[in-house]
Amino acid sequence: MTVLLDVQEISKSFKLKGYWYHKRTFTALSPLSFTIEANKTLAIVGETGSGKSTLAKILVGAETPTQGEIYLHGQLLQKKRFKQRCQHVRMIFQDSGTTLNPSLTIQELLDEPLILNTDLDEKERQQLIHKTLQKVGLLGEHMNFYPHMFSGGQKQRISLARAIILEPQVIILDEALAALDPSLRSQMINLLLDLQQQMGLAYILISHNLGIVRHFSDDIMVMSHGKVVESGKTLEIMRKPKHKVTQRLIMSQNFKLK
Numbered sequence: 001m002t003v004l005l006d007v008q009e010i011s012k013s014f015k016l017k018g019y020w021y022h023k024r025t026f027t028a029l030s031p032l033s034f035t036i037e038a039n040k041t042l043a044i045v046g047e048t049g050s051g052k053s054t055l056a057k058i059l060v061g062a063e064t065p066t067q068g069e070i071y072l073h074g075q076l077l078q079k080k081r082f083k084q085r086c087q088h089v090r091m092i093f094q095d096s097g098t099t100l101n102p103s104l105t106i107q108e109l110l111d112e113p114l115i116l117n118t119d120l121d122e123k124e125r126q127q128l129i130h131k132t133l134q135k136v137g138l139l140g141e142h143m144n145f146y147p148h149m150f151s152g153g154q155k156q157r158i159s160l161a162r163a164i165i166l167e168p169q170v171i172i173l174d175e176a177l178a179a180l181d182p183s184l185r186s187q188m189i190n191l192l193l194d195l196q197q198q199m200g201l202a203y204i205l206i207s208h209n210l211g212i213v214r215h216f217s218d219d220i221m222v223m224s225h226g227k228v229v230e231s232g233k234t235l236e237i238m239r240k241p242k243h244k245v246t247q248r249l250i251m252s253q254n255f256k257l258k
Contacts (some may be wrong), residue, residue, distance in 0.1 A: 003074075004169050004202045005036045005059075010068035012054050012226075028054045030227045031068065036170070036219075039196055041203040043217035043234060045210070051226040052206050056172050058062060059204070072169065087117050088213040094175035096155040100147040106133070106158055107143035113166055126180075128165065136161045136189060153184040157191075164195065172204045177212055180232045181187050189216055210253050214238060 002179055012029040029051045036042045045051050057063040059070065061077075070077045093099050100109060107129055114125045130140040136157040147155060156176065163171055173192075175187050189212070195201060205217055213220060213234060219235050222230040222245055230243040241247045 002038045003035045004038050004072065006071040006074070007059075008033050008069045008071070009036070010055070010058060010065045010070065012051075012058060013065060013066045021193055028226050029058070029065075032228045033068075034221060034228075034231070036202045036204065038169070038200040038202055040219065041196070041205055041217040043205045043207060043213040043220045044223060045207065045220060045247070046223035047249070049225070050223040052223055053174070054226075055223075056091065056204070056206060057209065059170075060089050061086065061104070083155055086113075087166045088168050088220060089170045089172070090166070091170045091172040091174060092159050092176040094151070094178050095177075096159040099159060100155060102147050104146075105143065106145055106147070109147075109158070110143070110162055110239050113162065117166055132161045132165045135164070135195070137187075153180055153188070155187060156180065160188075160195075164199065164201075165229070167199065168201070170202045170204065172206070174206045175208070178207065178209065185212070187194060192216070210238070222249070 009031040011031045011053055014026045015023050016026050046052050058065050081099040110129045111125055116119055129143055133140055133142055138157055207213055217234045220234045221228055230246050
């Protein structure tokens, strides 16, 4: 399989002010490494404050790592190549309503990344928007609607359309399925799996729901206090968790693998 994303010894520390102007260092993320292949999903789980969100921000370029390197298709992703990272590594958040500008139509929302990152003319962009909306299960004419006219599930599909319209290679799902009810969540998972096969996508799933992790991911990485404490194949880790953090997460949800 083709390795899409190769993360090598990424870490993140913050300088904090202490007493008498003495600065101290807070390590939010200890050095960690992992790879993810095309058509695969890596789940990142852990308790609150484990470093999951910090890692996600670094991957999309919203935070700069203190040390370490990230490679996409073998090419180093540098700070100066932020535009390239925006095209190839996209993120979908939990609350889609807060990420969709209510004053813009869906066409305008989806047009923004195309204007910034492509050389397509207006007609070509409109055709691509129409096609992308259909790809996520919406109608082409929805491009003329505003976000408040859609349900929560539909808004999440719009967020997905915005994420895939630049044909990325990696999508980070930051609790993107958490707010959906079970039936809509199942539909969204099936849609994500279909798109993964069609586009060769790699997903990084950040989730507290082990049921979603079990159904949706191939591999799992368990984090605690900025460190990776356990990693491997999802089914193997869930059947025989070795670290106490993993065991605690499974017990807290009364999760039983059938």
